[in-house]
Amino acid sequence: MSMFELIPKLREASPLIHNITNVVVTNFTANGLYALGAAPVMAYAKEEVADMASIAGAVVLNIGTLSTEEVEAMVIAGKAANKKGVPVVLDPVGAGATSFRTESAQRILQEVDVTVIRGNAAEVASVAGENLVVKGVDGGAVSGDTQELAEKVSELFDCTVVITGEIDVIANEQGTNLVRNGHPIQTKVTGTGCLLSSVVGAFCAVEEDVLKATTVAVSVYGVAAEKAAQKTAELGPGSFQVEFLNELSKVSEADAAFSKVERVDE
Structure with a gap:
């Protein structure tokens, strides 16, 4: 059975x-979670954040x-989430x-037991104290091995790290996965990365194996983006977003056929 059974x-x-x-x-985050089948708040x-975090399936801090x-x-919500698992x-x-x-970001990581860090290479390097140049909030060109970075930061904070880019890298103590799904037009719509972080939370809410949950989230998200990009190829980012x-909302177990996940053996 494919990992897309989580859908x-x-x-x-x-x-x-x-x-x-x-x-x-x-708004985009709420609509994206609804479309997938989760319930945003x-x-x-x-x-009120401690009360809300305590009854949630996952908490996403952005x-x-x-x-x-x-x-x-965020610290209050994170600590409340930790108490409830x-x-x-x-x-x-x-x-x-x-x-x-x-x-x-570093304060949150010090005070909260974070399950997943999801960001681009520059953001993840920055929270780990690696000195990489960042341009604006979208990150700049990053040299170095993103797989090595993901594994290093995962070990540093004892959590799962998802670094998104041309090839997405997911790493924790169980191993490392690479995901090659997605489309460049995602970078032309604000919030696609932020929504992905919430989608990661949604899958972690229903699957205890965090490496599996995060890998499925990233691949499912990328498959949906590929299909949307194909349907709106001549129309531009506004049509793509819709x-x-x-x-x-339509992605299903059958779409496992389009998943491009590679397990990296040490």
Whole structure:
């Protein structure tokens, strides 16, 4: 049986995903989770995040448009999730671009037991203290071996690391997977990375094997993007964004045929 068996499992469970995310992507993230079959909630107030995190299937912390108060809320939510055994996904958007972003992401990693870090190579390197140049919040050109980086950061924080790029790398103590699904037009729609972090949370909510859950999330997401890109090839990113939501709602076990996952043997 393929790993895509998790798709009907997710839709049957319809896990509640608590997102503390950025203002740019809130709507897209909510719609993407709904399309896939999960149930999104966005709760930011320090007074309620612990209660919300405690009843969620996963908690996603995204520092895209962070403030001091929001970081406080993220730490509170993360600690509450830890107490209940709820998976926590950290998306360190733009880490490395400013010291506040980098230090905020590092603080969350110090105070919260994070299950998954999902970012581009520059962001992941920055939270680990690797000195790589970052351009804006989308990251710049990164030299070096992303597989080695993912494995190193995974060991450093004792968590699963997902580095997305032309080839996506997923690493934890169980091993390393490479995923070659996806389409370049994803970089022309804001929030595609942020939504992926929430989709990772959704799959982690229904599957305890985090390497499996994250690998399926990344591959399913990439397959949906490929199909949407094919259908809207002549139309541009606006049409792609809408069709991508449609494809997330239609992706199924049968789409395992399009999955491009490679297990890396040490």
